[in-house]
Amino acid sequence: MKRTVLSMIGFLLCLLFSACSGDRDQSGPAKESEPVKTEAAAPTVGDQGMSVQPSGTISGRVLFKGKHVAATLAVGKDKEICGNTIEDPRLLVSARGEIGNAVVRITEIAAGKAAAGGDVVLDQRKCEFVPHVLAITAGTPVKITNSDGILHNIHTLSKDNPAFNRAQPKYLKEITQTFSKPEIIPVRCDVHGWMSGWIFVASNPYFDMTGVDGTFKLAAVPPGKYTLEVWHETLGKQTQQVEVAAGQSATVEFEFEPKK
Numbered sequence: 386m387k388r389t390v391l392s393m394i395g396f397l398l399c400l401l402f403s404a405c406s407g408d409r410d411q412s413g414p415a416k417e418s419e420p421v422k423t424e425a426a427a428p429t430v431g432d433q434g435m436s437v438q439p440s441g442t443i444s445g446r447v448l449f450k451g452k453h454v455a456a457t458l459a460v461g462k463d464k465e466i467c468g469n470t471i472e473d474p475r476l477l478v479s480a481r482g483e484i485g486n487a488v489v490r491i492t493e494i495a496a497g498k499a500a501a502g503g504d505v506v507l508d509q510r511k512c513e514f515v516p517h518v519l520a521i522t523a524g525t526p527v528k529i530t531n532s533d534g535i536l537h538n539i540h541t542l543s544k545d546n547p548a549f550n551r552a553q554p555k556y557l558k559e560i561t562q563t564f565s566k567p568e569i570i571p572v573r574c575d576v577h578g579w580m581s582g583w584i585f586v587a588s589n590p591y592f593d594m595t596g597v598d599g600t601f602k603l604a605a606v607p608p609g610k611y612t613l614e615v616w617h618e619t620l621g622k623q624t625q626q627v628e629v630a631a632g633q634s635a636t637v638e639f640e641f642e643p644k645k
């Protein structure tokens with residue numbers, strides 16, 4: 386009898402144990418399936434959000450902290466066309482300390498607007514390159530013109546793009562050249578030693594060059610976090626992190642110290 390009772394108790398315990406382990410087996414997959422459902426739902430919400438969000442803008446100024454005295458450069462030849470001196474274009478600072486000819490850009494961006502179409506012109510006028518800094522997206526054809534009616538010889542000191550060196554006599558009004566790789570290219574004229582300029586070939590269309598008031602504006606920027614970089618030919622580079630929210634304008638100010 387005792388054995389029978391003991392074996393019944395053992396049987397009941399076995400039943401209880403297997404029921405418990407059965408519960409565990411059922412609860413396992415149930416717990417695993419919960420996060421799968423959550424993960425599947427998250428991208429759907431995100432995708433919907435991305436598709437309806439408008440873009441934002443980044444604007445601001447580039448400033449000079451210190452005193453700047455404008456310099457002049459002597460014109461060595463063709464003075465009847467170009468005058469005796471020109472203002473040194475390598476550092477332009479307004480009376481309010483605003484820096485011109487600086488390029489502000491987003492260093493890396495995965496998507497966004499297309500490059501601006503249309504002609505991009507680099508002119509040689511009164512023995513200066515106009516604009517002094519030409520910023521373009523890689524692959525944009527540059528129309529190089531000669532408004533002076535005298536001989537110029539444009540010469541790019543490029544490394545990543547093929548070097549470009551062409552005499553442009555007065556009858557050759559236009560040369561078109563394409564720069565396909567991102568690079569900051571110094572430009573010289575082999576006839577007029579004081580002539581200097583830059584072709585800033587950017588990797589994406591999110592850039593702007595500051596005017597004489599030091600301002601810049603990047604439009605149609607998709608919402609996100611970016612590294613914003615300013616480049617100036619004599620003052621160097623600076624970066625700042627910027628976050629663009631949908632439909633909002635982010636404001637950024639850069640400040641350069643005088644070079645020692």
Ligand SMILES: [Cu+2]
Nearest residue numbers: 537574576577
């Ligand atoms: Cu020249």
